[in-house]
Amino acid sequence: MKATEWLVPRAEGLYCAPGDFFIDPLVPVPRAVITHGHADHARPDHGAVLATEETLAIMRLRLGEDRAGATQQPLRYGEELTVGGVRLRLEPAGHVLGSAQAVMERAGTRAVVSGDYKRAPDPTCRAFAPVPCDLFVTEATFALPVFRHPDPLREIDKLLRDVKLFPDRTHVVGCYALGKCQRLIALLRQAGYDGPVWLHGALRPLCGLYERFGVALGDLRPATEAAKGELCGGIVLAPPGAIADRWARRLADPVVCLASGWMQVRQRAKSRGVELPLIISDHADWDALLTTCREVGAEDIWVTHGREDALIHALAGFGIRGRALRLIGYEEDETA
Structure with missing residues (x-):
């Protein structure tokens, strides 16, 4: 039996039929495997939820204890369990803290659902690990040849040079609360910036969670408590809607x-x-x-929430069968 026969796209999301669970379902379901804590993947009110410990903590913080899953089961990277004859494990996705790929094996075939992922280095989360498989389900947020992202440290250097150039102004950076904010801070520290980073109040809880999981972020201060003059020459991080x-x-x-892969498009x-x-970009x-897609060696690749057509066309050139899932409900995030 091929993996394409037991991993099934349904209205609720991707369904592993022999294991009787969904991956990142779009509506409440009895059993869910969650790849990471962003809102379009980690939705409330499921029955049993399985994810990394970090993702479960993010869900409890963002959704509340009573809506993050009636029961919650943490699974460490590489740890394996069997559900309905399906061997299931989670491997790092490199997207945000706790993000994971769902790896499922049955009857000698393997399917991998990537969730969201990136290959660029990120000091705040475990790096993506490609897993050889028969069926690979990939995101396609930036699946157009125009999107070739620069070294993030080059962009941080651009920010720091601008801060030096305009010492009487405050640089306010729009960034998503989960993942992008913490990565920016870590990149600033990596670039040698040891001054305070000022935060909008909406960003503080998740920064605290990252630090509880061992991600050091340095001197963070609430922007609303600073005098206007104190922020001259400073860096303030805020949600995109606040900037x-x-x-x-x-x-x-x-x-x-604004820190985003979409900033490559000047009109945006x-x-x-x-x-x-x-x-x-994350x-x-x-x-x-x-x-x-070439490294995992899959014969079948399903493409979801992004620009499926261009990627499927490119995969055909490599002799790989591509399919657009066109699942409704995954967001095109302006700050991706």
Whole structure:
């Protein structure tokens, strides 16, 4: 039996029939395997939830104890268990803290659901590990040849040079609360920036969670408690929605920045009023997608939540069967 026969796309999401569980289901289900804590993958009110310990902690923080799963089972990377004759394990996805690929084996065949992933180094989470398989389900957020992301440290250097150039202004960087915020801080520290990083209040809880899991972020301070002059020459991180609203007006002549893979598209930066776009993505770019699809050696690759057509066309050139799942409900995040 092929993996394409026992892993089935359904309205609720991808369904492992012999194990009787869904991967990242879109609606409440009795049994769910969750790849990571972003809201379009980790939804509330499932029955039994299996994920990494970090992802479960993120779900409890964001959804509340009573909505993160009636029962919660943590699974360490590489640890294996058998569910309905299916051997299941989780391997790192390199996307955010605790992110994982779901690896399922049955009757000598293996299917891997990537969740969201990236191949670029990230000091805040375990690096992506390609797993050879017969069926690979990949995301395709940046699956167009135009998307080739630069070295993130080059973008951080661009930010730090601009901070030095405009010491009387405050650089406010829009970033997603889970993953992007913590990665930016870690990259700043890696680049030698040891000053305080000022945070919008919405970003603080997840930074605290990262630190509880051993990710050191250094001197973090609440931006709302600082005097306006104290933020001159400083770096403030905030949710993307806050960088252009009244909250940002209290900052000292702010330089509006946004950290996202989409900042490679100049029109997107212009439409958001972004003065300093930072091309830093938590998803695989075009080259990384192609490299991954070839490395795993799968005969069948299913493509979901992104630009499926271009990737499927490229896979055909490698002799790989591609299929667009077109699952409804996964978001195109402006800050990906």
